[in-house]
Amino acid sequence: MSIIRQDLSTKDWTIFALERSKRPSDFKKVKENKAVKEYERNCPFCKGNEHMTPEDILTVKDGKQWLVRVVPNKFPALEPKGDCRYKINRHIIGPYLSIDGVGNHEVIIESPDHDDNLCNMELYQVERVMQVYRKRFIELSTNKDYQLIVIFRNHGRRAGTSLEHPHSQLVATPFVPGFIRGKLYESERYYDDFGKCVYCEMMAYEIKARKRVIFENKDFIAFAPYASVVPYNILILPKEHQACFAQVSENNVKYLASILRTVLRKLYYLLCDPDYNYIIDSTPIDQAGNRHYHWHLEILPRLSTRAGFEIGSGININTILPEKCAKFLRENNV
Amino acid sequence: MSIIRQDLSTKDWTIFALERSKRPSDFKKVKENKAVKEYERNCPFCKGNEHMTPEDILTVKDGKQWLVRVVPNKFPALEPKGDCRYKINRHIIGPYLSIDGVGNHEVIIESPDHDDNLCNMELYQVERVMQVYRKRFIELSTNKDYQLIVIFRNHGRRAGTSLEHPHSQLVATPFVPGFIRGKLYESERYYDDFGKCVYCEMMAYEIKARKRVIFENKDFIAFAPYASVVPYNILILPKEHQACFAQVSENNVKYLASILRTVLRKLYYLLCDPDYNYIIDSTPIDQAGNRHYHWHLEILPRLSTRAGFEIGSGININTILPEKCAKFLRENNV
Numbered sequence: 228m229s230i231i232r233q234d235l236s237t238k239d240w241t242i243f244a245l246e247r248s249k250r251p252s253d254f255k256k257v258k259e260n261k262a263v264k265e266y267e268r269n270c271p272f273c274k275g276n277e278h279m280t281p282e283d284i285l286t287v288k289d290g291k292q293w294l295v296r297v298v299p300n301k302f303p304a305l306e307p308k309g310d311c312r313y314k315i316n317r318h319i320i321g322p323y324l325s326i327d328g329v330g331n332h333e334v335i336i337e338s339p340d341h342d343d344n345l346c347n348m349e350l351y352q353v354e355r356v357m358q359v360y361r362k363r364f365i366e367l368s369t370n371k372d373y374q375l376i377v378i379f380r381n382h383g384r385r386a387g388t389s390l391e392h393p394h395s396q397l398v399a400t401p402f403v404p405g406f407i408r409g410k411l412y413e414s415e416r417y418y419d420d421f422g423k424c425v426y427c428e429m430m431a432y433e434i435k436a437r438k439r440v441i442f443e444n445k446d447f448i449a450f451a452p453y454a455s456v457v458p459y460n461i462l463i464l465p466k467e468h469q470a471c472f473a474q475v476s477e478n479n480v481k482y483l484a485s486i487l488r489t490v491l492r493k494l495y496y497l498l499c500d501p502d503y504n505y506i507i508d509s510t511p512i513d514q515a516g517n518r519h520y521h522w523h524l525e526i527l528p529r530l531s532t533r534a535g536f537e538i539g540s541g542i543n544i545n546t547i548l549p550e551k552c553a554k555f556l557r558e559n560n561v
Numbered sequence: 562m563s564i565i566r567q568d569l570s571t572k573d574w575t576i577f578a579l580e581r582s583k584r585p586s587d588f589k590k591v592k593e594n595k596a597v598k599e600y601e602r603n604c605p606f607c608k609g610n611e612h613m614t615p616e617d618i619l620t621v622k623d624g625k626q627w628l629v630r631v632v633p634n635k636f637p638a639l640e641p642k643g644d645c646r647y648k649i650n651r652h653i654i655g656p657y658l659s660i661d662g663v664g665n666h667e668v669i670i671e672s673p674d675h676d677d678n679l680c681n682m683e684l685y686q687v688e689r690v691m692q693v694y695r696k697r698f699i700e701l702s703t704n705k706d707y708q709l710i711v712i713f714r715n716h717g718r719r720a721g722t723s724l725e726h727p728h729s730q731l732v733a734t735p736f737v738p739g740f741i742r743g744k745l746y747e748s749e750r751y752y753d754d755f756g757k758c759v760y761c762e763m764m765a766y767e768i769k770a771r772k773r774v775i776f777e778n779k780d781f782i783a784f785a786p787y788a789s790v791v792p793y794n795i796l797i798l799p800k801e802h803q804a805c806f807a808q809v810s811e812n813n814v815k816y817l818a819s820i821l822r823t824v825l826r827k828l829y830y831l832l833c834d835p836d837y838n839y840i841i842d843s844t845p846i847d848q849a850g851n852r853h854y855h856w857h858l859e860i861l862p863r864l865s866t867r868a869g870f871e872i873g874s875g876i877n878i879n880t881i882l883p884e885k886c887a888k889f890l891r892e893n894n895v
Contacts (some may be wrong), residue, residue, distance in 0.1 A: 234760045238747050241788040241877040246878035304870070304878050310587045323787045363741035379869030387868025398870050406875020409743060413572050425570045432655045453657045454566035454575040506873030527872060532659035534714030534721025536638070536732050538861060539840030541740020543575040544638050 230330025252389040264344040272392035274339035296336040296463040305330025330423040331399040345493035354484040373455035383502025385529040398479030413474040418519035448481035451549030496561035502529040563662025597676040606726035609674035630670040639664025665733035680825035690816040702846040707733040717836025717864040752853035760855030780816035785883030795860040805849035830895035836863040
């Protein structure tokens with residue numbers, strides 16, 4: 228089991244997951260042999276290699292063939308506690324605090340084919356993946372041990388992927404980190420000051436200003452945020468106020484799949500398949516109905532490197548204005 | 562001039578420094594030709610190429626030859642305002658806030674030789690560099706336009722360096738970012754609760770526990786923090802309580818140079834010259850005498866990649882315990 232330690236001076240948490248140092252990586256091979264095949268003998272996520280992963284948590288099938296699989300991460304940052312009577316303990320050693328590394332760490336395998344890519348899949352396959360996100364999020368939300376659920380995707384080596392087979396991940400944590408509390412606090416304050424959700428306000432302004440909008444459909448909008456932290460930083464928000472990803476409906480999810488696919492295709496074709504991370508940033512699960520937070524999917528292309536100044540100050544340095552990025556992505560169809 | 566924009570939802574700041582996208586990089590060349598020479602024709606920091614940088618702010622000389630130079634960054638994130646009567650303006654556009662990109666961005670060229678390396682320099686040269694840090698920090702501290710001064714060093718490509726000639730940087734900002742306010746708040750709270758500086762407390766515990774200490778001398782201690790955010794994360798702290806780097810004495814600085822050189826040598830020889838960032842994390846300059854904050858130099862080797870989960874949650878995942886890192890560095894002399 229991992230152990231989660233708190234920094235005494237910052238109150239930030241680090242998960243010590245010692246097994247994760249043993250993770251495999253197929254990237255060396257790929258760099259030598261650029262042609263990616265549909266099946267890779269050593270890839271644990273490929274069709275035919277199902278025995279290489281722990282047992283499925285959820286499987287979407289078409290007849291006998293699976294289309295999307297959810298499996299526990301073989302090298303988990305956090306693990307379920309097994310015995311439900313077991314309490315997640317907090318420990319104090321000297322001045323320090325730690326928590327047992329209980330949680331969930333799942334992999335969502337998005338396709339049986341190694342050479343597939345979320346942005347080049349048919350829309351219905353992307354929809355399946357988003358429906359699986361929703362299902363797992365809602366199911367884990369009922370677990371009283373968990374407080375925050377983070378769904379994310381690491382695409383490409385610079386984004387921290389160890390395996391290139393298309394997949395996303397989900398982590399459920401037994402605590403809310405200060406970073407998230409900070410964001411909640413700011414949106415709460417805005418709500419207290421102005422009586423409105425700050426994300427709804429931003430969205431309304433962006434729709435009016437039209438300078439940073441990239442794409443929109445019935446239920447979602449994608450825009451480059453005013454203070455974009457990196458080049459081509461993109462936010463996708465539900466137009467309706469929803470604090471928690473669990474509030475998204477099955478029907479909403481179709482529009483999410485569609486806008487996400489469109490935006491990722493633009494990145495892929497207009498920026499030559501950049502490495503990126505995306506994250507579904509949602510309110511903690513015990514605050515699903517709150518009025519101040521607004522879940523969103525944030526895309527962070529890895530086109531620049533966070534260096535000493537950014538790390539040490541928390542101030543970002545960006546070399547391109549979001550208006551320019553948005554215009555380029557908006558005006559070029561792929 | 563850059564523009565500094567605030568994210569409405571998080572209150573975090575991004576500096577838009579559009580000129581920085583034109584920065585040169587000598588790394589491609591270096592990767593092809595591994596043998597680094599004392600002089601590189603195209604390197605703006607090399608002895609003989611002084612005309613390639615803006616004019617010196619400070620020069621340490623030995624006779625006619627310079628040993629350390631401080632010059633304005635040619636592609637600055639922030640620039641001095643020039644006319645001292647000019648006010649640094651804040652602008653509100655729609656719901657958004659921005660500040661004029663006024664500040665200081667300096668480069669500290671640590672040696673006339675391209676192939677030099679901070680950890681392989683003679684101690685007196687490292688001392689010169691640290692004395693220059695101190696001098697520039699103190700001088701800029703008197704400028705009422707500035708609030709935070711960050712000194713940092715990016716070593717290696719993964720750490721975000723564009724030029725490999727040994728150098729550090731200094732940025733003075735006209736505002737205090739939320740990230741720093743957050744740390745100040747936590748240390749303030751600890752002080753209010755326990756009547757002690759949280760960093761002094763950690764240090765006292767680490768000296769007693771002896772598990773995470775790497776090295777110490779008369780005035781400084783280096784240890785791997787309990788909740789290390791990355792493998793081989795190292796903190797160097799002055800043993801005496803000092804909130805602000807400006808409080809360090811000329812004599813203290815000698816011990817800082819010595820411990821820093823020792824620790825960097827250990828990283829270089831024991832971990833094969835890993836890329837790293839280090840940052841001098843200090844209280845804002847108007848709080849130099851406070852009792853709760855404690856300046857420190859933090860080293861962050863770039864041995865792992867921050868991926869979607871870490872970025873989205875602010876929780877770090879580390880795969881090695883600080884006790885193990887500290888033991889390895891402590892017990893092996895180089």
